[in-house]
Amino acid sequence: MAFFSTLGTGVLGGSNSPRPNAVEPQSESFLPITTLTTADFKQKNGRGLVELNEAIDHEAQILTRTLTHLGSGYIFDVVQYSLREIMRNVFEHSGSLNLHYCAQYWPSTKTVELIISDCGMGIYNSLVLNPSFKNLAPRDALHFACLPGVSGNAEAMRERASPNPWRNSGYGLYMTSRLCRNDGDFLVISSDKALSLNHSGKSDFSIQNLRGTLIRLHLKLHEVETLRSALARYTVEGKTISEDIRGAKVLEASAASQMLRRDFLKAGKSLS
Amino acid sequence: MRLTWLMFQTLDKGPVLPYTRITFPSTVSLPQLVEWNKHLWLASNELEVRIDFSNTRFFTPFAMMFIVHQLEHYRSKLKQQF
Numbered sequence: 001m002a003f004f005s006t007l008g009t010g011v012l013g014g015s016n017s018p019r020p021n022a023v024e025p026q027s028e029s030f031l032p033i034t035t036l037t038t039a040d041f042k043q044k045n046g047r048g049l050v051e052l053n054e055a056i057d058h059e060a061q062i063l064t065r066t067l068t069h070l071g072s073g074y075i076f077d078v079v080q081y082s083l084r085e086i087m088r089n090v091f092e093h094s095g096s097l098n099l100h101y102c103a104q105y106w107p108s109t110k111t112v113e114l115i116i117s118d119c120g121m122g123i124y125n126s127l128v129l130n131p132s133f134k135n136l137a138p139r140d141a142l143h144f145a146c147l148p149g150v151s152g153n154a155e156a157m158r159e160r161a162s163p164n165p166w167r168n169s170g171y172g173l174y175m176t177s178r179l180c181r182n183d184g185d186f187l188v189i190s191s192d193k194a195l196s197l198n199h200s201g202k203s204d205f206s207i208q209n210l211r212g213t214l215i216r217l218h219l220k221l222h223e224v225e226t227l228r229s230a231l232a233r234y235t236v237e238g239k240t241i242s243e244d245i246r247g248a249k250v251l252e253a254s255a256a257s258q259m260l261r262r263d264f265l266k267a268g269k270s271l272s
Numbered sequence: 273m274r275l276t277w278l279m280f281q282t283l284d285k286g287p288v289l290p291y292t293r294i295t296f297p298s299t300v301s302l303p304q305l306v307e308w309n310k311h312l313w314l315a316s317n318e319l320e321v322r323i324d325f326s327n328t329r330f331f332t333p334f335a336m337m338f339i340v341h342q343l344e345h346y347r348s349k350l351k352q353q354f
Contacts, residue, residue, distance in 0.1 A: 030333070033336065033337060033340055100337065100340070100341070102333045102336070102337050103333060104332075104333045113332060113333050113334060114333075115333055115334050115337040117337060117341045119341075119344070119345070187302075187334075205306070207306050207309060208306075208309060208310050208313050209309070209313050209342075209345070210309070210341075210342065210345070211341075211345045212341070214337065214338060214341055216334045216337075
């Protein structure tokens with residue numbers, strides 16, 4: 001997992017040190033702890049928000065292929081989608097210019113653990129920027145953030161008729177946590193609070209002195225339906241749920257939050 | 273506070289000054305990570321903290337990311353290089 005190289009090579013015990021946290025030879029399905037910055041994306045192909053999102057989508061595709069050794073299919077789709085949505089969330093809401101990620105894939109059990117962290121303002125501070133949620137307590141903010149139609153960016157959410165497929169609809173954490181809750185679990189730690197969600201319910205606890213946000217997605221990828229049909233179902237469910245949330249926008253998920261990479265490619269071809 | 277981390281049994285061979293030692297078990301659960309974080313926070317009043325990573329070979333990606341995230345936090349907070 002390249003743990004110690006992340007901390008800095010100077011801390012190791014010498015040139016004859018064994019490789020700590022080295023992944024076993026038979027299992028190279030991992031992404032080491034890595035930092036990505038918005039500058040990395042801009043250097044590749046983007047200048048504005050739309051371009052940044054497209055660059056993130058492309059990066060998520062490359063990372064998913066590296067992690068899973070797959071180029072298509074349910075597992076590929078779920079991992080690529082989840083990576084993209086969480087990375088988009090960091091750059092849209094945290095105020096941080098960089099994020100850290102790492103992941104591991106266990107093919108025999110079709111399990112993926114994906115972790116993304118940032119040192120930004122945290123979910124609570126982001127959500128209370130929306131006047132509808134300004135009175136939320138930090139603990140409640142985490143619960144709200146995982147509900148559909150909830151976002152700290154009130155202005156962006158007013159763009160109901162925006163043709164921008166990347167518009168903010170407040171569905172990013174909801175969709176990814178929903179995917180995890182099928183058989184795995186979803187953990188978010190932010191602003192000294194933590195929330196864990198799985199198929200049987202949720203639990204929360206406090207943690208001392210944690211900066212920014214840390215999200216773990218534990219996905220059990222037993223294919224029971226296509227990702228496209230699952231996302232469509234969650235969108236309908238989400239719209240119904242958001243009707244009961246005070247302050248939430250009763251919107252459908254943005255196109256991006258419902259679409260896979262190949263859907264964008266198809267849409268691009270049909271327009272050209 | 274000075275923070276040091278090492279992975280071998282050389283941890284106690286440094287200068288003989290009082291220090292707090294933090295050691296991980298061979299596997300670590302979320303509650304244990306929370307405790308570790310609390311321990312590190314409490315130890316921040318100590319002159320020196322030495323963290324023993326010799327057991328972390330089979331830690332989950334989450335455990336490692338959590339540790340890195342918090343150590344980076346302390347590093348920037350203390351403005352010290354490890």
